[in-house]
Amino acid sequence: MATAAGKGYIGMVQWLHEEFGCDPEVDLFDYDKTQPRHTFADIVAMDSAAKTGHLEVVKYLHDVQISMQASAKKRKRDHTKQKCTPTCTIKAMDDAAANGHLKVVQWLHSNRGEGCTKSAMDEAAANGHLDVVRWLHENRREGCSTSAMDGAARNGQLGVVKWLHKNSTAGCTARAMDDAATSGHLEIVKWLHEHRAEISIDAAMAGAANFGRLDIVKWLHRKIPHACSGEMDKAAEGGKLRLLQWLYTNCSKHKVTFGIDEAVRYNYFEAVLFLYHQCQAECTEEAARATINNDETEDLRAWLLERHPEFEAVEEEEEAFD
Structure with missing residues (x-):
């Protein structure tokens, strides 16, 4: 079930649930029949679908959960086993955001209560999904950490770096410039040098030299000539x-x-x-x-x-x- 959900095979997910989901001997949402509540298998299906952006699968599993919860009282009165139901965790929104699936993030925000963590905006920023970053900033309260700008700088996302600088108070660490230099993002190195105080020229020079970023070494050398003291x-x-x-x-x-x-x-x-x-x-x-x-x-x-x-x-x- 989790594999089919993660790949977006909604027809397969529906068939598996309809054929086996109500069979007490074959519970596709629960690998461990001794556990009466949510286990790893029933959680990971919806998380997997959200991570890979398959909104229709997420909606279907959500509807299955609502349906099964509605009949829970009857099962309790009849003294029958309460089967596990599909659900999700904060990883659903975190991972959907990280991979740029804005519609999934919006739907989870409106229809689920698990929420997300700072990782949602951090990873969305690192991966260049500025639309997701903006939406999270405007609609959620978790915010981001220094990992957001650090990651965006590392991956060459200058637009995201500028937006975070203007709209977030999280800032960055010295790793932003170090990793930008190591990865060869000269324009980001220039921008960070001009606008951020957390930078370290020496560390950036070392990283650029180690990975052969000659253009960055030249630029840093022009700014601070003594910075190349150990780069041979x-x-x-x-x-x-x-x-x-x-x-x-x-x-x-x-x-x-x-x-x-x-x-x-x-x-x-x-x-x-x-x-x-x-x-x-x-x-x-x-x-x-x-x-x-x-x-x-x-x-x-x-x-x-x-x-x-x-x-x-x-x-x-x-x-x-x-």
Whole structure:
């Protein structure tokens, strides 16, 4: 039942209920016959339909619940077992909002009493469903948390970020700019830098460097030149050669510590060569061991052994041990 409801197969949902829903031996809304009240199975059907936007299924299951509740008194008088009925939880509206199903959200608001949590607006904002965000803001009292703007910034939803800034007092955290930079959303990085006080340039620079967001690194560097003090390691860790070259040319601090080890481990051969020749960086023996034992790093392994013949003994010892 839950699977059919989640996929919107209303005909199947109706058939399953009509054929088996009233059979005491096959209660499709209840996996556990020992429980007289709502259990996981009868709840999840309506929640699943709401999450995937299948309003007709939600309405049908709601009507089934009303019908079964209406006959509850008679069952009690007759001393017969009160069967479980389909219902839902706050996840119905939360998940419908997260996935942008405004009509489902509106119907649940008007016809059900479970309500929602801040997660409804938070996730709707993160996923760019501004119409849902606006409606929740105007019609519900739960509001949102900092996760709303943080998530919208992370996913490149500049319109949502601006709307939240103007209409909500929840604000954001430093993660908004960090995640926007990491995800490559330059326009959001610019906007947050101008309008929000929670930002951290250093953390944003680190995230942008680690993921090779050269345009964002350049822009942040223009704003605060000293912010790229440790980004050579971050760029090296991700094997971002173009970014390494730019940082080397434009930043005064070229020290590399752990970055070359990560470049060696992940077989970023061109990055390793650049770090070795331009920054005089050397990897550790531990990183070399990992590379020597990796059959997919033939070129890098050969280069390491040429530069460090002593690693040949390490390789032979490993093979002898095996």
